Amino acid sequence: MAKVFKKTSGNGGLTLYLGKRDYVDHITKVEAVDGVVKLDPADFGDRKVFVQLACAFRYGSEDLDVMGLCFRKDIWIHQVQLYPDGTKPALSAMHETLMKKAGDNSYPFSFEIPNNLPCSVSLQPGPEDKGKACGVDFEVKTYLAKEKNNPDEKIEKKDTARLVIRKIQYAPSHVGAGPKADVCKSFMMSDKPVHLEASMEKDLYFHGESIPIKVKINNESNKTVKHIKITVEQTTDIVLYSADKYTKPVLSQEFGETVEANSTFEKTLTIKPALSENKEKRGLALDGRLKDEDTNLASTTMLKTEIEKEVLGILVSYKIKINLMVAGGGLLGGLTASDVTVELPLNLMHPKPEE
Numbered sequence: 001m002a003k004v005f006k007k008t009s010g011n012g013g014l015t016l017y018l019g020k021r022d023y024v025d026h027i028t029k030v031e032a033v034d035g036v037v038k039l040d041p042a043d044f045g046d047r048k049v050f051v052q053l054a055c056a057f058r059y060g061s062e063d064l065d066v067m068g069l070c071f072r073k074d075i076w077i078h079q080v081q082l083y084p085d086g087t088k089p090a091l092s093a094m095h096e097t098l099m100k101k102a103g104d105n106s107y108p109f110s111f112e113i114p115n116n117l118p119c120s121v122s123l124q125p126g127p128e129d130k131g132k133a134c135g136v137d138f139e140v141k142t143y144l145a146k147e148k149n150n151p152d153e154k155i156e157k158k159d160t161a162r163l164v165i166r167k168i169q170y171a172p173s174h175v176g177a178g179p180k181a182d183v184c185k186s187f188m189m190s191d192k193p194v195h196l197e198a199s200m201e202k203d204l205y206f207h208g209e210s211i212p213i214k215v216k217i218n219n220e221s222n223k224t225v226k227h228i229k230i231t232v233e234q235t236t237d238i239v240l241y242s243a244d245k246y247t248k249p250v251l252s253q254e255f256g257e258t259v260e261a262n263s264t265f266e267k268t269l270t271i272k273p274a275l276s277e278n279k280e281k282r283g284l285a286l287d288g289r290l291k292d293e294d295t296n297l298a299s300t301t302m303l304k305t306e307i308e309k310e311v312l313g314i315l316v317s318y319k320i321k322i323n324l325m326v327a328g329g330g331l332l333g334g335l336t337a338s339d340v341t342v343e344l345p346l347n348l349m350h351p352k353p354e355e
Contacts, residue, residue: 010158120288
């Protein structure tokens, strides 16, 4: 094993061990979260040791909690008692490796993440924002308490150890045929229309991959196509209390191609949407991050057909708009300018790493 992640509580009595931080959602099933807690029960008294996995939606920085407002909403939470009289899971290879690393007095645990939970997504904070980013996160926490779920019992920070993990989806192994869209638009003072067709080779692209778009224009009108503009928009759908949906452009690129009246045009134009061009955009959805490591634009949410949308927290989708700016001739050229637009869906994901 290359790396073990561990966190010790402030009192030194609890040490949480995990073998990985990323857990893959295979659409039908999510990888199990197998871990170990090493105990030093000298100062436990009559308190018990619990471990929990929680998926939460955070929608405000934690420093505002002093106002008595709760800015963290648990979407799903599962707790088990580890000590004394804890339940023991069937030991996996991961458990055995971690127990060897942790040594004596280590107690294994295992959590199954339901596959209707959202993936880890964070919303990009603005330059002035402090505290943790808004979004969906998963956290494994071990703690000391007298009772499992007593809201009146205060659990001291020094009696807890926690590690944030991520639930992620990888691109499916098979890639489908790419989308295609066309439009035919007529204009004032022109007998014939402009035809625009746009298509892509496949239905899924990886983060950082160039995306070629085949553009065909048949300009039968008496107007000139002045330029072609391609934009990529990210739509973030927050389904929790009430549906909150907003769209932000993540790429806008102009191509100085001109298509004269009564002529045709066919060319492949290439774009590459990237987070590096969008660092200042507050509220943009990013793949969940651990600490301050680099991340990327959020991956497209792959929806399971039978699952209720409401459970999903944050849904992310993309679309590409291909826009022609068509200008009329003569004195009224500027005034009679018009747009011709088609849209294509875009799936952006990470490739599945080699085993």
